[in-house]
Amino acid sequence: MNLLRSACFLPVLLCLFSIACAEPAAKTVSGQKGTASWYGKECSKTASGEAYNPASMTAAHRTLPFGTRVRVTNLSTNRCATVRINNRGPFRRGRIIDVSQAAARELQMMRSGTALVRLEVL
Numbered sequence: 001m002n003l004l005r006s007a008c009f010l011p012v013l014l015c016l017f018s019i020a021c022a023e024p025a026a027k028t029v030s031g032q033k034g035t036a037s038w039y040g041k042e043c044s045k046t047a048s049g050e051a052y053n054p055a056s057m058t059a060a061h062r063t064l065p066f067g068t069r070v071r072v073t074n075l076s077t078n079r080c081a082t083v084r085i086n087n088r089g090p091f092r093r094g095r096i097i098d099v100s101q102a103a104a105r106e107l108q109m110m111r112s113g114t115a116l117v118r119l120e121v122l
Contacts, residue, residue, distance in 0.1 A: 029061075029063070029064060029070075029119055029121055030119065030120050030121045031118065031119070031120065032096060032118070032119045033075070033116065033117070033118045033119075034094070034095065034096035034097075034116070034117065034119075035094055035095045035096065035114050035115070035116060035117070036072060036074075036095065036096065036097045036098070036099055036107070036109070036114060036115050036116075036117040037090055037092065037095050037097075037098050037099075037113060037114045038098065038099045038100065038101060038103065038104030038109060038110070038113065039060070039089075039098050039099075039100070039101075040054060040101050046058070046060075046086045046087040047060075047066075047086075047087045047088040048066040048086040048087065050086055052087070052100075053100070054100055054101035054102060055100075055101070055102050056084075056100055056102060057081060057082060057083045057084065057100065057102055057103050057106070058083055058084050058085070058086045058087065058099075058100045058103070059072070059083040059084070059085055059086075059087070059097050059098060059099045059100065059103060060085070060086075060087035060088055060089035060090060060097065060098040060099075061085045061087075061088070061089070061096075061097050061098075062088060062089065062090075064085045064121070065085070066085055066086055067084060067085065067086075068084070068085045068121060069082055069083070069084055069085075069121075069122040070082070070083055070084075070085060070097070070119050070120065070121055070122065071119070071120040071122055072097060072099060072103065072107060072117050072118075072119060073117060073118045073120070074107040074108060074109060074115045074116070074117055075115070075116045075117060075118060076115065076116060077107070077108045077115075079106065079107050079108050080106075080107075081099065081103045081106040081107050082122065083099055083100070083103050095114070096117070096119065097117065097119060
């Protein structure tokens with residue numbers, strides 16, 4: 001009977017542990033400043049399984065859960081874009097987020113390819 005109780009308790013414990021661990025990650029990202037870049041046609045399918053659509057307001061982040069909404073602010077222009085995380089990346093050193101082509105246009109970073117940004121998890 002003890003084995004049965006511990007076997008039932010383990011999934012509950014794991015669930016609570018995953019919730020407790022997921023929350024600080026989002027909080028540490030909020031307010032984070034760093035370099036953003038944008039990606040275009042080289043990506044056909046995202047890590048979440050959906051097709052990449054350059055016209056959608058989406059982004060890639062290394063750790064945030066898929067579906068998380070993030071406000072990205074270009075610090076040199078003060079332009080903001082709200083994106084939904086649906087991909088993993090960026091994989092280039094020193095970058096904190098990759099935004100879609102539509103988000104890059106909104107942030108006025110199409111020409112430069114990168115911008116210094118601040119992230120806020122919504």
